[in-house]
Amino acid sequence: MLLLLEQCLNGLQLGLLLFLLAAGLTLVFGIMDLVNLAHGSLYMVGAYFAATFTALTGSFMAGAVLALAATLLVGMAVEVIAMRRLYGRDHLDHVLGTFGLILFFNELVRLVWGPAGLTVPLPAWLNTAVPILPGIYYPAYRIAIIAVALSVALFLYLVVMRTRVGMLIRAGASNREMVGALGINIQLLYTLVFGIGAALAGLAGLMQAPILTVSIGMGENILILAFVVIIIGGIGSIRGAFIASVFVGLVDTVGRAFLPELFKLVMSPAAASAAAPAVSSMLIYLLMAIVLVLRPEGLFPAPGR
Amino acid sequence: MTWHLSIRNLAAAALLAALALIPVYCHLTGNFFLLSLFTRIVILAMAAVSLNLIMGFGGMVSFGHAAYIGIGGYAVGILAHEGVTSGLVQWPLALAVSALFALVIGALSLRTRGVYFIMITLAFAQMIYYVGVGLSRYGGDDGLTIYRRSQFGGLVNLSNKTVFYYLCLGLLLATVYGIWRLVNSRFGMVIRGARSNERRMRAIGFPTFRYRLACFVISGTICGLAGVLLANHTDFVSPAMMHWTRSGDLIVMAVLGGMGSVLGPLFGAIAFLVFEEVLPILITLVGRPFLGRAAAHAGEYWQIVLGPMLLLVVLFARGGIDGMLASLRRA
Numbered sequence: 001m002l003l004l005l006e007q008c009l010n011g012l013q014l015g016l017l018l019f020l021l022a023a024g025l026t027l028v029f030g031i032m033d034l035v036n037l038a039h040g041s042l043y044m045v046g047a048y049f050a051a052t053f054t055a056l057t058g059s060f061m062a063g064a065v066l067a068l069a070a071t072l073l074v075g076m077a078v079e080v081i082a083m084r085r086l087y088g089r090d091h092l093d094h095v096l097g098t099f100g101l102i103l104f105f106n107e108l109v110r111l112v113w114g115p116a117g118l119t120v121p122l123p124a125w126l127n128t129a130v131p132i133l134p135g136i137y138y139p140a141y142r143i144a145i146i147a148v149a150l151s152v153a154l155f156l157y158l159v160v161m162r163t164r165v166g167m168l169i170r171a172g173a174s175n176r177e178m179v180g181a182l183g184i185n186i187q188l189l190y191t192l193v194f195g196i197g198a199a200l201a202g203l204a205g206l207m208q209a210p211i212l213t214v215s216i217g218m219g220e221n222i223l224i225l226a227f228v229v230i231i232i233g234g235i236g237s238i239r240g241a242f243i244a245s246v247f248v249g250l251v252d253t254v255g256r257a258f259l260p261e262l263f264k265l266v267m268s269p270a271a272a273s274a275a276a277p278a279v280s281s282m283l284i285y286l287l288m289a290i291v292l293v294l295r296p297e298g299l300f301p302a303p304g305r
Numbered sequence: 306m307t308w309h310l311s312i313r314n315l316a317a318a319a320l321l322a323a324l325a326l327i328p329v330y331c332h333l334t335g336n337f338f339l340l341s342l343f344t345r346i347v348i349l350a351m352a353a354v355s356l357n358l359i360m361g362f363g364g365m366v367s368f369g370h371a372a373y374i375g376i377g378g379y380a381v382g383i384l385a386h387e388g389v390t391s392g393l394v395q396w397p398l399a400l401a402v403s404a405l406f407a408l409v410i411g412a413l414s415l416r417t418r419g420v421y422f423i424m425i426t427l428a429f430a431q432m433i434y435y436v437g438v439g440l441s442r443y444g445g446d447d448g449l450t451i452y453r454r455s456q457f458g459g460l461v462n463l464s465n466k467t468v469f470y471y472l473c474l475g476l477l478l479a480t481v482y483g484i485w486r487l488v489n490s491r492f493g494m495v496i497r498g499a500r501s502n503e504r505r506m507r508a509i510g511f512p513t514f515r516y517r518l519a520c521f522v523i524s525g526t527i528c529g530l531a532g533v534l535l536a537n538h539t540d541f542v543s544p545a546m547m548h549w550t551r552s553g554d555l556i557v558m559a560v561l562g563g564m565g566s567v568l569g570p571l572f573g574a575i576a577f578l579v580f581e582e583v584l585p586i587l588i589t590l591v592g593r594p595f596l597g598r599a600a601a602h603a604g605e606y607w608q609i610v611l612g613p614m615l616l617l618v619v620l621f622a623r624g625g626i627d628g629m630l631a632s633l634r635r636a
Contacts, residue, residue, distance in 0.1 A: 035420055085620055091420055092366050093619045096560050099553045100615030107609035224431065224549065231424045278439020285428040285435075289413060292425045296417040 002136060007257040008250065009132075013142050015249020016149030020204035021226035022233070022241040023156060024197025030173045030236030031193055034083060035091050037098040039201055039226065040219025041105035042078075046071040046202025047209040047218065048109055051118040060123045060210070067206045068199055075198020079191045087190070106216050117213035145207050152203065153242060160238065169193060173236060225252075228288045234298030244299065248284050255280040313630040317568050320575070324474055328467045340466055341538075342582065347473045348534045350574035351480055353558035354567065355527035360556070361564030362488050363520050364500030365415070368423045369430025370555050372410075373525045375437060375547030376403050377532025382449045382542035392455030392463070396533055403529025404522050406433070411521035415514060430552055437544035448543025455537055463537055473534050477571070480527055485567045487523070496520050561618055563627025572626040584610060 025039050049070045054063030078101070086097050122141055129137035160166035168189055171179045180186040205219070212218065229248050233240030259280045263272035291299060324347070331340040352374055359365040380399035389395065410429045417425055443449045454463040463469050487493050498506045499513040506513050536542045545551075554577070562573020585604035592603040622629060 029420070035423070082616060089619075091423065092360075092556070092560065093623075095366070095368065095423065095553075096556060097616045097619040099557065100612040100619070102612070103608040103615070104612030107606045107612070111606055111609065220550075224427065227424050228428065231421060231428075235420060274441040275439060278435050281435040281438070282432045285432045288428045289425060289432075292417050292421060292428075293413050296421060298421070 003257065004254075005133075005136070006138065007254050009138060009142065009146070011250035011253035012246060013145050013149075013249070014253055015246035016146055016153070017204045017208060018222070018226055018229050018249055019153060019242055019245035020149055020200045021222060022229040022245050023153075023238055024200040025226055026230045026233070026236055026238060026241045027169070027193055028197050029230065031169060031176070032083075032087050032190055034086060035094040035098070036083070036197075037095060037223065038078070038101035038105065039197070040221075040223030041102055042071060042075055042198045042201040042219070043205035043208075043222060044109065044214075044216070044219035045074055045105065046205030047120075047214045048113055048118070049202070050206035050209045051120050051214050052113075054120050060120070060126070063120075064206050068202055071202025071205075072195050072199040075202075076191050076195040078198070079194035083194060084187070084190070102220070109216055115216065117215035118209075119213055120209040122210045141210065148203075148207065152200070156200075156238065165192075225284065228284055231298055232288055232291045234301040237298075237300045240298060240300030248287070251287060252280075252284050255283040259283075311631075312633045313627065316572075316630050320572070321478070328470055332467070337466065340470060342578070344466070344470045344473055344538050345535075346575055346578045347470070347477050348531050348538060349555070349558065349578065350571045351473075351477045351534070352528045352531040353555050353562070353570035353574045354477070354480055354484060355524045355531065356555050357559040357562075357564055357567070357570040358484050358488070358527075359521055359524045360559055361566075361569070362493065362500065363496045363517060365517065365521065366423050366556070367414075367426040367521075367524075368549070368552050368556065369410075369426035369428075369433075370524075370528055371547045371549070371551035372430035372433040373403050373407065373528035374532035374535060374551070375433060375542070375544070376406050377529035378536035378542040378546055379437065379440075379443070379449075379532075380529075381455060381533050381536040382451050383443055385451045385453060385455075386443060386449060390453045390456045392457045395455050396530075399533045400526050400529055403532070404526040407522045407525025407529075408518070411518045411525070415517055415521065427549060427552070430547060430549060434544050434547050434549070437547060444543065446544060448541055448545070451536060451540045451542065454540065455533075469538070473538075476530065476534070480530075481567055481571065484527075488567065492516065492519075557615060561615075561625050563625030563629075563631075565624060565631075566627050569625055569627035572630075576626060580611070581607075 021039065021043060024042075025036060028034050028036050028039075046067055049067035050060075050063050052063075053066040053070075054060050057063055057066070082097070082101065086094055126141045126144060128140050130140045130143065132138045132143070158166075160169055168179065168184055171184075172186065172189055172193075176186060179189075204222075208218075225248065226245075229245045230241050232248065233242075233244030256277075260272055260276040263276045263279075266272075267275070324343070327343045328340055331337055352370065356367060356370045359367055377399045380402050381395050384390075384395045384398065410426070414422055414425045414429065438446050457463070461468055461472060463472070488497065495506065495511050495513070495516045499511070499517060503513050532546075535546065558573040558577045559570040560573065561577055562571060563569030584607040588607055588610065589604035596603055618625070624631065
């Protein structure tokens with residue numbers, strides 16, 4: 001029971017991180033109609049920036065803030081240099097062009113930071129366990145991740161639903177020509193949205209940095225997960241992305257934790273320990289396939305698409 | 306379609322002649338690395354040609370085509386591991402398994418459109434990838450060495466590099482010819498019509514789903530054959546051969562070569578894989594005056610050049626190599 005609670009919290013944390021990535025992806029897709037495979041590269045770049053700035057400033061918080069700003073700038077630069085030219089083209093072009101960007105970023109990171117992975121030390125005040133229930137301890141940093149991600153989600157909701165910029169973003173998603181015709185600088189809006197998406201990816205990367213080793217290609221696996229999330233949630237829908245990411249995070253984490261035990265009930269221990277990791281890796285893809293077969297547009301298709 | 310003399314057709318003919326003469330060159334110079342490289346190129350070209358059947362002509366962008374390479378390869382590897390080395394058993398079985406997987410994956414995936422299709426094919430490929438990782442009896446993550454290539458009695462000896470190369474080339478040409486006939490047949494017209502306007506095709510009475518599914522299965526089966534050949538070529542199968550970046554590579558080959566024609570992906574596969582070999586050397590040479598001794602290291606970072614080049618191809622050379630050759634005729 002204790003383990004289940006802990007795994008659920010881990011799942012929630014993974015899910016919320018996925019949401020940070022998926023929100024950027026789904027915004028970019030919903031508004032610019034752009035499939036951005038290089039989104040995972042921005043996540044990776046965010047983590048590397050965090051490692052460097054933390055080492056330079058000696059403080060994780062200062063490093064994180066600087067990394068966030070740097071990733072935002074990188075994202076906007078990528079938009080201005082490359083992405084802008086891909087709007088309005090075929091999705092296949094997007095897949096190919098951004099696949100090229102992944103190769104570019106991976107090698108660039110290898111060139112700048114070297115092939116070895118980096119680690120980011122946690123400040124002492126985050127590197128403790130706090131009681132969440134009487135007698136049950138949970139790492140403070142993971143709770144911090146959950147809190148930050150939840151507040152970002154809330155902030156994003158407020159920005160998109162309650163501010164003028166958010167109104168323009170929603171308007172751009174449903175009819176971009178009209179927004180342009182009404183005198184809005186749509187190009188600036190696109191750069192801004194892409195930058196925000198990049199910053200969200202960078203935030204996910206830098207928060208993940210102290211938990212995992214910062215390494216080349218770290219963005220690719222989680223990118224595929226983020227795509228699974230936005231496909232399940234329905235492309236272009238932030239609400240769908242939120243629900244789907246928590247769902248996917250829980251299924252993945254809880255599946256990995258409990259499938260081996262579950263399998264041991266029906267097969268020999270040796271067979272179970274061989275089959276369970278493979279099946280638990282497949283679980284979310286299976287989930288996505290089932291969702292798509294039943295609802296080809298995802299669970300919460302954005303209106304007007 | 307009549308054959309006429311144009312730069313594009315001349316280039317294709319020259320290319321095929323060059324491919325046929327590769328082993329001769331290798332025997333004369335003793336450079337057998339080249340033969341091995343071109344065997345790989347021919348095999349992956351077959352996979353790219355098969356992908357282009359659904360992608361270029363059918364408008365179905367499969368981001369999981371490397372899975373069929375893996376299925377074909379693992380069918381050979383697993384049978385060989387279990388002591389069944391006869392190619393007459395291995396090959397048909399591998400093709401049947403590939404076709405079966407393509408049938409199931411296609412039947413489910415073709416319910417979706419656009420990006421959803423791209424992503425659901427990716428999801429299925431990832432599932433198959435993890436099955437490969439989980440096959441601990443057959444090496445799991447580390448892969449499985451094949452100690453004996455497929456045996457065909459005394460008919461052909463696959464261990465002979467030259468024979469194997471010509472077998473692969475022959476199968477590739479047969480594939481290209483078969484697909485060329487297919488896309489120009491009534492069946493192919495329906496597939497291409499469904500890409501342009503599916504609703505209209507349905508309105509005039511074609512059950513497009515069935516046509517597209519059949520096309521998907523044909524493509525997957527051919528790709529499975531490429532997997533069978535690749536397993537025999539490397540004497541090794543591992544989950545890495547169906548990693549999602551492999552599927553990306555296949556898309557790159559098809560688009561780089563040009564999706565508008567059957568031969569395009571062949572150009573693309575050759576260009577991409579030769580480029581992969583040549584680019585590091587090229588960077589080292591170009592970098593030497595500027596970087597001095599560091600140039601040797603710079604070659605390792607060739608993908609930093611490849612990435613932006615892909616982007617440039619997408620932006621400025623929409624029709625790929627084939628498209629450029631075709632436009633030369635008009636100029």
